[in-house]
Amino acid sequence: MTDTALTPSRSSLNPFSGLFSGTVGPVIVVVAAILAIWYIAAVALNTPFQEELYKRADLTDVPISQLVTDTLAQERPVLPAPHQVIVEIWNTTVEKKITSKRSLVYHSGITLSSTLLGFLIGTTLGILLAVGIVHSQVLDKSLMPWVISSQTIPILAIAPMIIVVLNAVGISGLLPKAMISTYLSFFPVTVGMVKGLRSPEIMHMDLMHTYSASRLQTFWKLRLPYAVPYLFTSMKIGMAASLVGAIVGELPTGAVAGLGARLLAGSYYGQTVQIWSALIMAAILAGTLVALIGLLETLTLKRMGMVR
Incomplete structure (x- = not known):
């Protein structure tokens, strides 16, 4: 030995x-x-x-x-100290009924609904824009600069405009807040998908041409599989941005429900513990949503044989 x-x-x-x-x-x-x-x-x-x-x-x-x-x-x-925030979160989640307007779970559900709707619209719009930009030089040269420049406008400046315009045409409630989430979430999805759809190697593209594959076949068999990892990465960013948009959308409307409303109420009455508890709850909600997308990514990539 x-x-x-x-x-x-x-x-x-x-x-x-x-x-x-x-x-x-x-x-x-x-x-x-x-x-x-x-x-x-x-x-x-x-x-x-x-x-x-x-x-x-x-x-x-x-x-x-x-x-x-x-x-x-x-x-x-x-x-506020961390233990004060934890106690406030406990009192407003476990100690309160979900239907109570003092429950953070209730307010999180209001914000979550506009977040998911805006994320769904933004992701769909981002994918469609990316497909058009990749397959059309006209859209690439004309639309892509506008997509990038749209993100230079501060969301706090454009949010009240969106709310006012949509209310003027009779649209109120969930959709205006979701549109602000859409505005923030479509950009990372668009940029990520454009990068992903353009990521196949030249030799693989030439091989598809050798097989006389159509544009649609090349898209489904080559471009889209390459773009899936980019899509999920951009969706994680888009989900976090969508939640920020939903909270910002609740601020100019004077909403009485939602995490943004909790932030407003806390600032009005100097309840800093309430403000911080809403912020931490928003962070927990964002982390949970991003983690779910990560889980979906793992399952999808395993199904496609990209990871073991």
Whole structure:
């Protein structure tokens, strides 16, 4: 028996080596660092107001531990602590009925409906534009610059215009907000699909010409399979952008439901904990939607034989 066999490996000596060799360990470290920075920032930003409260109450020589505790328990802090946001999310999700207008689940459902509708329209429009741009030089030279330049207009400037115009023609409710989501989500899908449809190698295109394949056959048998990974990547970006569009679309309408409405109500009444809970809920919703697209991507690519 050799000495190498008797010598324990580094991974067995260090129980954390396996954890940090993957993605779980680094993610835990990053999350812990974010929480630490968040708590430090909360104490620093909330301290001036807390010291003012002590002065009004004629309290002096307050221990630092008490100061820190009080800054992290303010009712309307400048920056709420993470545990305050978590408690607010718990109270407005688990402790409230889904049908309650104080439930974050209810408001998330309102925002989700316009997000999905806008994403569906934007993805369909993006795919159609990409197909037209790839197969027509006229559309490539005339339409593509307009597609790119459309994203230079700030969404906060164009959102009220879309709402006003659609309301003027009698269209209100879900569709105007979905159109703003469409405006943000179609661009990444268009650009990604154009890149994907143009990604086949020249030798493969020549081979299709050798087989006398039609444009339609080349599209279905060669261009589209090449473009599928690009499509899913652009859909992930488009989904996140669609959610942002749905929230922005709720702001100029004075909506009373949706995550955007929660943000507005929180800003009106100085409820920073409510604002941050809506923001975190939006982040969770976006992460969930993107993860579902990633799962669909994995299943699709496996079905196509592109991944094992």
